[in-house]
Amino acid sequence: MSNVTLANLSAEDKAALLKEMEAEQQAEKDKKQQYKAIVDSTVGDVFDKLTQAANQLSDAKTLAYNELKALLETKQEVYDVKNGQKTHTFTTQDGRYRIIIGVKMLTRWDGTESAGVEKVKQYITSLAKDENSANLTELVMNLLNPDKAGNLNPNRVMQLVKLKEKINNPLFADGVDIIMAAYAPVESKPFIEAYERDASGEYKNVELRFAQLAIPQKGVCE
Template sequence: MENEIVTMTPEERKEFEAFLAEKRRKEAVEREAAERETYKTLVDESIEACFPSLKSTSEQLSDGKKLCYNTFAQVVDMKADVYGIKDGQKSHTFTHRNGKMRITLGNYETDNYDDTVNVGIEKVKEYLKSLAKDDESKLLVGGVLKLLSRDQKGNLKASRVLQLRKMAEQSGNDQFIDGVRIIEDAYRPAISKTYVKAEYKNEQNEWIAIPLGMTEA
């Protein structure tokens, strides 16, 4: 059967071309929607494939951490008794007598202060502001006042307070010294997280950390 030649008026051709363009647009939209649906399905399937393993790994790490802390609790107590020391350490490292394995248990601390810190801060600020007599001294005082700036959680940095104490001692001013002392006495460090580190020595006699986190693995 021979192809039939259709004769169209300019208006009919214009309408036909518009029809084809609309058809192609709809097909593109449908194809894009189908591809996005395929992508979302792949994401769901990938999550479902990995999640159980990751959850199991997390539980194993948690159980391993608890095992270490429970196992070494008696060791830490005995260490204090045998060596006659008070347990004020943030971390404990235990090394095997063969010198090839060691485990460290510890905790991270965040700077924290009780409400009296505000009294100390005000005393320090009053003293420092009394020194700002001209533009140059105001600039210097402003730099020192930055040591009293708080972090995102509203706490002072203990390292900055240490700098202030050195300045206060050098100044010899009672108000400055007392203000810093109040700040230091208000310090109440809070334990944020506990951790376990395990290491072994390789053939080159170097300590190698066993990866215990998803980032390090």
């Protein structure tokens, strides 16, 4: 069987072949354009639904926070007590539901704590090399260990304050004072957390963060 080549085709056949190829190319373009149109429609529709859901969640959280804030004022009036608590917990009498509102204190330092750390280390390295000083050095260095973000731990710094009184050394005391002066915690945005106790007695969190809401285990990317 002989192979058909373009050179063997008649002018009419060439024209027909060209027309067929152009039709196929146009069909591909049409399919892609149709897909893009579907993307526009679907994304726009889903975006509207997500925005509506996010707004509803935001409104619900605002309403809940305001109602619980009023409840807190009533609690303070009934029990005749006011304190500096940053968080407040409300639980139903049967223990089924629990809601927590408030703000969290976020660790912040102004950057000058490094000078205080250096002074503390200077004192530590000046100690005589005996067992007692070795133990003190290990303790202090552990208290000065930063977290993964490079920040000092405020609770550990408070232990340094207690050590300052016991050690009674000007260099060490100055270093600790510099560290303490550099501590500048800030309040987080107001938060609200909701929990429901299950049959086993464990409180399960009701997810109120929109981005963390569950999706089907078999995701769209599989």
